[in-house]
Amino acid sequence: MTDLSRTPTIYEDLITRFPEKVTPETRSGYSGVIVDPSALLDVVSFLRDQAGFDYLSSITAVDDFPENQFEVIFHLFKTTGGRGIEFKVFTGRESPSIPSVVALYPGADFQEREVFDMFGITFDGHYDLRRLLLWEGFAGHPLRKDWKEPLYEEDIKPFKSRWPEGQGYRKELTNPYGDNVNYPREFDPEGFESDNDERLYQSLVSEVHEAAGKMQTDHLIVNLGPQHPSTHGVFRMVAMLEGETVLALKPVLGYMHRNHEKIGERNTYLQNMPYTDRLDYLASMSNNFSYALAIEKLMGIQPPERAEYLRVMMAELTRIASHTMSIGFLLNDLGAFFTPALYALEERELILDVFESVAGSRMMCNYFRFGGVVRDITENDFAMIKELVLNRLPRKIDELDRYLTDNEIVRTRCENVGVLTAEEAIAYSAAGPILRASGVPYDIRRADPYSIYDRFDFDVCYRMHGDVFDRYLVRLDEIRQSLKILKQVIQQIPSEGPIVTGKVQYTTKVPPGEAYSRVEGQRGELGFYVVSDGKPNPKRYHVRAPSMINLTSLAKMCVGGKVADAVTILGAVDIVLGEVDR
Amino acid sequence: MNGFGIIKGMLVTLKHFFATYWADRTRKARERRGTVEADGLFTVQYPEESVAIPEELRVIPFLIYTLNDEGERKYRCTACGICSKVCPTQCIWITRKKTRKPENQCRRRLNSTSISTNA
Numbered sequence: 001m002t003d004l005s006r007t008p009t010i011y012e013d014l015i016t017r018f019p020e021k022v023t024p025e026t027r028s029g030y031s032g033v034i035v036d037p038s039a040l041l042d043v044v045s046f047l048r049d050q051a052g053f054d055y056l057s058s059i060t061a062v063d064d065f066p067e068n069q070f071e072v073i074f075h076l077f078k079t080t081g082g083r084g085i086e087f088k089v090f091t092g093r094e095s096p097s098i099p100s101v102v103a104l105y106p107g108a109d110f111q112e113r114e115v116f117d118m119f120g121i122t123f124d125g126h127y128d129l130r131r132l133l134l135w136e137g138f139a140g141h142p143l144r145k146d147w148k149e150p151l152y153e154e155d156i157k158p159f160k161s162r163w164p165e166g167q168g169y170r171k172e173l174t175n176p177y178g179d180n181v182n183y184p185r186e187f188d189p190e191g192f193e194s195d196n197d198e199r200l201y202q203s204l205v206s207e208v209h210e211a212a213g214k215m216q217t218d219h220l221i222v223n224l225g226p227q228h229p230s231t232h233g234v235f236r237m238v239a240m241l242e243g244e245t246v247l248a249l250k251p252v253l254g255y256m257h258r259n260h261e262k263i264g265e266r267n268t269y270l271q272n273m274p275y276t277d278r279l280d281y282l283a284s285m286s287n288n289f290s291y292a293l294a295i296e297k298l299m300g301i302q303p304p305e306r307a308e309y310l311r312v313m314m315a316e317l318t319r320i321a322s323h324t325m326s327i328g329f330l331l332n333d334l335g336a337f338f339t340p341a342l343y344a345l346e347e348r349e350l351i352l353d354v355f356e357s358v359a360g361s362r363m364m365c366n367y368f369r370f371g372g373v374v375r376d377i378t379e380n381d382f383a384m385i386k387e388l389v390l391n392r393l394p395r396k397i398d399e400l401d402r403y404l405t406d407n408e409i410v411r412t413r414c415e416n417v418g419v420l421t422a423e424e425a426i427a428y429s430a431a432g433p434i435l436r437a438s439g440v441p442y443d444i445r446r447a448d449p450y451s452i453y454d455r456f457d458f459d460v461c462y463r464m465h466g467d468v469f470d471r472y473l474v475r476l477d478e479i480r481q482s483l484k485i486l487k488q489v490i491q492q493i494p495s496e497g498p499i500v501t502g503k504v505q506y507t508t509k510v511p512p513g514e515a516y517s518r519v520e521g522q523r524g525e526l527g528f529y530v531v532s533d534g535k536p537n538p539k540r541y542h543v544r545a546p547s548m549i550n551l552t553s554l555a556k557m558c559v560g561g562k563v564a565d566a567v568t569i570l571g572a573v574d575i576v577l578g579e580v581d582r
Numbered sequence: 583m584n585g586f587g588i589i590k591g592m593l594v595t596l597k598h599f600f601a602t603y604w605a606d607r608t609r610k611a612r613e614r615r616g617t618v619e620a621d622g623l624f625t626v627q628y629p630e631e632s633v634a635i636p637e638e639l640r641v642i643p644f645l646i647y648t649l650n651d652e653g654e655r656k657y658r659c660t661a662c663g664i665c666s667k668v669c670p671t672q673c674i675w676i677t678r679k680k681t682r683k684p685e686n687q688c689r690r691r692l693n694s695t696s697i698s699t700n701a
Contacts, residue, residue, distance in 0.1 A: 162675055163666040271670040339595060346624045349616070357636035375638065387618045403594040406587030506668050 010051060010085055018043060025088070029298075029513020029532075032073075032086035037098045040089055044101050047076055047085065055079045055442075056105040056429050057518070058527055058544040059112060061119045065145030068093045070121055073529065074101075075516055075544075079426055079440055081447035086516065091121060100126040107429025110253075110552050118143035118261070128203045133254035133581065136196040142262050149262065156537045157267055204240045204248045219247065222563070226255050230333055230567040233577030237554075237566060244562050249555045253548065256581040264541035269295055269370070269508040272541065276528075277364040279543060280579040282325060283522040285318040285355070288368035293450060294517035294528040295370045298510050301501050307372040308452045309493040313385065314358070314367060315519070316482040316489070320393065321351040322522035323475040323482075324400070326574040330472060331404065333571030334413050340404060347396050350388055357381050370508055372500025389486045397479050405473070414469035418557035418569035421466055428553035431524025431546045433474045434573065438466035444520040451519075455492070456485045468572040507536060523547045523574055545582060547575040598622060643674070 011033050014022045021039035025032050035043050047053040053076035062071045070091050077084040089098050100123035102108045112123045113132035120141035123129060131138065140147045153159045201221050208219065225236035234255035240248040260279065264272050276291045277284035289311060296302070303311070328344030352362040358377050359367035367374055377385075404410055420430065425438035435442055443460040445453040461477035463470035510532045518527040524546030531540035550573050557573075558566045601622030605611040616626045616633050626633055643665065647655040661678035 157672055158667045158669075159672050162669075162672050163663045165677075267670060268668075270668065274670050343598075346620075349624075350618060357638060360638045360640040384618060392618050399594055403591045407591045408585060408587050411587070506664055 013051075014043065014046075014087075017046065022087075029511065031514070032088060035087050035089050037089050037091060040099050041101065041104070043087070044074075044104050048104055051085075052078050052080065053085055054426050056101070056107050057084065057525060058516070058529065058542070059101075059108055059115060060529055060540075060542040060544075061115045061121055061143075062531055062540045063093075063119060063143065063145045070096050070119060072098055072115065072121060075527070075529075077448070079442045079447075081442070083448065084516075096121040097124055099124050100129075102126050105429065106427050106556075107549060107552050110548060117141070120144070130196060130199060131254075133257040133259075135254070136194050137192055142259055143265075149259075155266065156535065157271060200238060200250060200252070204238065204250060207248045208240055218242065224563075224566065226252075230570065232329070232570075232575060233580075235575065235577055235580065237558075237570070239558070239563065239566065241563065244564075246558045246561055246563060246566055249558045249566065251551050251554055253551070254581055256577050258582065260543065260582040261541055265538055267538075268536045269510055269538060270506065272538070273368065274364065274366040276543075277366055278578055279545065279582065280521065280523065280526070280547070280576045281363055282576055283318045283322040284363060284365045285314040285367060286519060286521040286526060288365065289315050289451075290517055290519040290521070290526045291528050291530075292368040292370055293519065294515045294530045295508070295510060297515035297517055298513055298530060298532055299370060299508070300511075301371045303372045303501055304498045306376075306494050306497040307499045307501075309489050310373050310377065310499065311368065311451060312453065312456075313486060313489045313493070314355075314365075314373075316486050317351050317354060317385070319482045319522050320479050321348040323479050324348050324397075326522075327400065327404070327472060327475055330468075330568070330571040330574070331410070333567050334410065336410075340400075343396075343400060343403070347393060350384075350392070354381060354384055354388070357384075369500055369504070371502060372498070374500075376499050385486075386490055389483055389490060393483055394480075397476070397483070401476055405476070410472075411469060413565075413568060414472060414572075415467055416465070417468045417561060417565045418572065419465065419467045420553060420557050424556055425466065425553065428556060429549050430553045431550060432521065433471050433478065433524075434550055434553070435524065436460070436462040437470035437474045439464045444518055444525055448518070450517070456488050458485050468568055471572040510534070510538075518544070521546055523576070523579075524550060543579075543582065545579040547573070548580045548582075551575060551580065 011024065014033055015024060018035075018039050021036040022043065023034050025034055055077045057075040057077050058073075059075075060073050062073065064071065070093060072089045072091065073086065074089070075084055075086050091098050096119070098121065100108070100112055102112060102123070103125065109126075109128075110132060112126055113129060115121050116123060116126075116129055117131040117134055118141055130136070134142070142149070153161065204221065205219075220241045222239050222241055223236060224239060225231045226234045228235075231237070236252040236255070238250045238252060239246050260275065263275060267275065273288060273291065276287040279287050292311075324344040324347050325341075328341035331340035332338060355365050355367075356362045358375065358381050359365040360375075420428075420434065420438050422439045425435045425440060430438070439462060441460045441462040444450070445458075446460050458481045459477075461474050461481060463474055512532050512534045514529070514531045516527060516529045518525050520526075525544065526546055527544030529540070529542040529544065530538050533539040554570065554573060557569045561569070603622070605614070605622040611622075612631065614620050615623060615631075645657050645659055647657045650656055661676055663676050663678070666672075666674040666676045
């Protein structure tokens with residue numbers, strides 16, 4: 001064993017390198033260091049260029065309301081694997097502002113815009129700082145603690161009107177214009193004019209013309225979406241075209257925004273579990289997994305052995321279901337209308353049958369609990385999983401492979417389309433199959449193992465071209481690796497034992513502190529950042545949604561290609577709007 | 583780029599096409615539809631056939647009662663209030679009334695319950 005005391009940790013190194021600018025975090029339950037805003041860019045460029053933390057995972061903020069302070073939290077990781085680093089930047093609540101890191105990490109683009117949108121923290125030097133999820137006329141910044149939603153009742157559920165003095169009524173009927181529906185007295189909805197689209201188009205124009213160096217006149221701005229079959233939901237791409245070539249492109253999100261995080265801060269810890277299902281509704285088990293891991297980290301508990309295996313089993317089955325579906329619908333986007341999609345859906349149906357019988361619901365599983373799972377699987381379920389994993393799925397995946405991989409039309413449409421190099425993929429914080437198709441063998445199950453993934457023998461799938469076809473192949477490979485893991489799970493799972501640690505409780509006591517958990521979700525790194533202050537509900541509940549952050553690189557992939565390819569590329573990014581818009 | 587890949591793919595669809603008719607010759611084909619053993623046609627012809635619903639399936643919450651001889655409904659709910667406390671959307675209201683305490687019986691009784699489907 002090496003002598004750890006001789007090599008300083010990265011935190012100690014930072015403190016000695018940037019004296020007085022970097023100070024250690026002293027609150028109990030918290031980790032990382034505090035960076036002065038003036039030294040932020042120096043610290044970040046040191047971490048990126050010299051310390052090897054090349055992957056920006058998440059940027060988010062916390063409002064310490066009674067105190068006059070916002071915290072902006074950064075999580076950085078190495079794509080070579082291992083533990084990450086976390087640091088915070090403090091800024092006051094009046095005119096909050098910190099430097100933008102978007103020049104160093106282009107992947108910070110959407111995340112900084114989201115923080116600006118939700119907290120009103122401006123990022124100096126961000127080239128296009130507009131609201132990301134909310135509309136431009138929205139009053140206030142909803143994740144500030146002193147912002148109250150319309151029909152606000154209380155900070156913490158359960159609301160007193162429900163229990164103990166419950167009396168069935170509908171709040172909106174009793175009080176249609178409650179005290180907390182407020183907009184400025186002089187506000188006239190008739191006269192409201194938005195400049196958001198103008199600014200959006202202008203940012204496209206300036207992007208292109210700066211690159212071209214001179215004014216071009218024959219360019220056309222086209223909106224793809226929000227209602228467009230290829231966008232898998234309500235999502236808009238604004239593209240600037242020259243003929244059929246995309247010169248610049250910007251995604252517009254938030255049409256389905258419901259402020260999942262604000263809801264999560266009102267809920268108690270356990271009540272958030274069903275809400276996480278609604279994020280990435282094609283892979284709800286993974287969302288449960290990540291959220292349960294975050295709370296378990298805070299509580300310091302470990303699930304029992306059988307529960308660990310059940311969790312891995314469900315997470316891998318979800319991965320197969322989600323990947324088969326994304327392969328099928330990629331072909332739909334290519335124009336192979338529904339035959340491949342339906343072949344893929346057959347297998348997904350069978351996996352959903354398992355979920356229905358195990359968790360009680362096909363898509364909104366709500367299966368995980370803190371310290372275990374909610375229900376044991378029966379003999380019948382286990383037999384069905386066995387039959388699926390050992391017999392049916394390998395056969396069907398091979399059939400799908402035979403059906404699509406050699407198809408000349410698929411290859412022509414997918415090869416060398418939407419190429420993202422390894423450096424770009426890392427810089428844009430792309431995750432999951434997109435990152436791995438670009439030649440970066442980065443899989444959190446291997447790079448920073450959680451749960452019991454260090455026990456299984458599996459390969460990290462990656463491909464070198466970084467195009468749409470490689471993303472398809474990586475997904476196909478990952479299904480095979482998931483089957484490999486599942487075979488080991490079936491062999492190793494203890495035949496009986498407890499499935500939850502301790503007593504089943506409806507109210508969870510979570511000690512104060514913070515935790516960031518991440519799992520390798522179907523679309524990439526799925527992280528939950530939860531801050532607890534000892535109350536029944538979380539002080540801050542943030543989701544690092546992989547499909548939203550993968551969209552940061554969408555423009556990079558589409559520029560230079562044709563409009564028809566943009567649809568293919570979006571299909572290969574495999575967004576789920578429940579997660580993108582939250 | 584010789585079209586061989588497309589033909590290979592089409593053989594898969596052709597196999598699916600024939601498998602449906604081949605499976606239909608056997609008596610068990612209908613029972614197998616929609617299960618792990620399904621071959622060929624996968625979907626169930628819904629109004630005529632349906633798949634079994636597992637016991638664990640969550641449906642909307644409802645109150646269970648027993649009918650006594652006088653035809654009176656006796657609810658099993660003890661008005662503990664856990665459902666309204668844990669409900670994430672807070673759409674369950676429970677009011678309880680206190681009754682005199684007969685022996686070996688819970689003192690709390692359900693007075694009324696209300697579930698709002700759009701709260």
